[in-house]
Amino acid sequence: MKLYSGPLSLFTAKVRVALDEKRLACELVSVPFSRAGGYQPKHPDVLAINPKGQVPVLVDGPVALYDSTIILEYLEDRHPEPPLYPRDVAERARCRQLEAAADEILFPLVFELISEVFYKAGDARDAQRIAGARAAIGAHYDGLEQRLGDRPWLCGEFSVADIGYALTITFAANLGVPLGDAHPRLQAWYGRVIARPSVTKELTGLAGAMERATA
Numbered sequence: 001m002k003l004y005s006g007p008l009s010l011f012t013a014k015v016r017v018a019l020d021e022k023r024l025a026c027e028l029v030s031v032p033f034s035r036a037g038g039y040q041p042k043h044p045d046v047l048a049i050n051p052k053g054q055v056p057v058l059v060d061g062p063v064a065l066y067d068s069t070i071i072l073e074y075l076e077d078r079h080p081e082p083p084l085y086p087r088d089v090a091e092r093a094r095c096r097q098l099e100a101a102a103d104e105i106l107f108p109l110v111f112e113l114i115s116e117v118f119y120k121a122g123d124a125r126d127a128q129r130i131a132g133a134r135a136a137i138g139a140h141y142d143g144l145e146q147r148l149g150d151r152p153w154l155c156g157e158f159s160v161a162d163i164g165y166a167l168t169i170t171f172a173a174n175l176g177v178p179l180g181d182a183h184p185r186l187q188a189w190y191g192r193v194i195a196r197p198s199v200t201k202e203l204t205g206l207a208g209a210m211e212r213a214t215a
């Protein structure tokens with residue numbers, strides 16, 4: 001298998017963690033990325049496979065896929081053990097919904113911070129936009145704290161929902177919105193997720209990439 005990935009790409013990180021959890025070997029191809037130019041120029045293989053021109057892109061023999069959610073589902077179908085989705089149909093649907101919510105509800109708020117804080121210099125930043133995104137992310141944490149309750153993981157056993165949410169929260173925390181005192185269960189859950197060797201390794205790699213990108 002070959003994974004086209006971005007050094008600081010949250011969506012690629014989800015796939016790398018899943019590959020590691022499933023003990024699957026994969027060649028990693030890093031696409032061009034810089035703080036000044038973003039994902040330009042695009043890798044020709046990515047452009048040929050993904051009409052959105054985005055990473056991650058996974059190639060497995062004749063199968064070429066894009067979008068992290070689709071790739072995670074493919075990996076689960078192709079390599080069911082160890083599972084990263086619940087077996088029960090209703091729990092599985094809830095897990096898919098949460099995994100998508102991390103990408104489609106929480107991440108767009110985090111992306112507002114990436115746009116303002118990572119890509120812009122201090123004096124060009126929109127303080128109101130930053131404050132609005134921070135407040136909305138905090139409110140999202142509140143909802144997740146309720147949803148988690150006393151359970152160790154978001155959906156029964158460790159799953160793609162935990163992977164997606166923990167990585168998105170890591171990005172939010174690095175941009176100034178860490179989990180706070182109002183989120184004790186979420187903090188304990190986060191500690192469990194990042195203690196997994198697959199996630200620890202991924203976060204170490206992301207921290208190194210961040211240092212290089214901002215040097």
Ligand SMILES: N[C@@H](CCC(=O)N[C@@H](CS)C(=O)NCC(=O)O)C(=O)O
Nearest residue numbers: 009010011039054055056067068069
């Ligand atoms: N929904 C997609 C999002 C992928 C995505 O936004 N990838 C970013 C890197 S994290 C990218 O390639 N951006 C370049 C661009 O949009 O041109 C997924 O889940 O894979």
